[in-house]
Amino acid sequence: MKYGIAIFPSKDIQDVANSYRMRYDPHYALIPPHITLKEAFEEDDEDIEKVVKELSEVAKETNPFSFAIRKLSTFSPVTNTIYMKVEASEELQNLHERLNRTDIPKEDTFNFVPHITIAQKLSDDEHSDVYGSLQMKSFEFEERIDRFQLLYQLDNGSWTVYETFRLGKG
């Protein structure tokens, strides 16, 4: 089965993100707005409890932390993806590193750029239009993160939560 690890930001951020995703993100209906902590990886169902145990350990050793969003950014020209840039606190970087140092299969192939996608798979023209008009808006959030989620993917591409891990609690 295909699993992934993500953080759901507050309802406020999710509602703002969805107001754009609805129009500009074909993954809108597949998963709530999120910060990906670990890209999708394959794991046997029989082994997922080992992963859960490891994630509990990582969560227990990580304290809740805050992050800020101050602006939008884009992965263009690599992909036409527009996102809320999550200012990388040291804790978030450490959490990402810890998750990639476990026995969980597959190291992430990209550099870790914490973000919340609000638009993707745009044509070049759409991308410059949307990015241009969104840059006139203000995106300012600051919030505390105290959990992350292990999810699995269904055949239709959508994601279901398997388990929640509270930081500092295990």
Add this chain to the structure above:
Amino acid sequence: MKYGIAIFPSKDIQDVANSYRMRYDPHYALIPPHITLKEAFEEDDEDIEKVVKELSEVAKETNPFSFAIRKLSTFSPVTNTIYMKVEASEELQNLHERLNRTDIPKEDTFNFVPHITIAQKLSDDEHSDVYGSLQMKSFEFEERIDRFQLLYQLDNGSWTVYETFRLGKG
């Protein structure tokens, strides 16, 4: 914020349910296939941690249990909703009752008929067509449940998981 409590069945059941929901359930994109344990209720964000504590207690006192699906059924004529009938084990009934005996606001207004919706908001004609043709198919599942989820609703009507509760663990 609006919260709800649900069980996600296995990926196998979710995939089968989604293959019908895709066409026949306007809530398809809002939440994965699920068994509702407690209908949506309003709770202040500041008080949700009290609810979490209560749910942890209930989870700890409830052992994992099995359930079976043997056939489809419908809520017609009350609503044109077609569902996989979850054969109500005593444990599932008890869990539902325990969740309604907590301080969590709002007792459920309907009798507890555990089910996984696969079609809803059909016209009368659609309902009899779809129900007629689906009844020729076999729906046979048996599986073990070891967790439930507390979710909250976003402005677009979709649901995000807030926390997972493992049965027998708290």
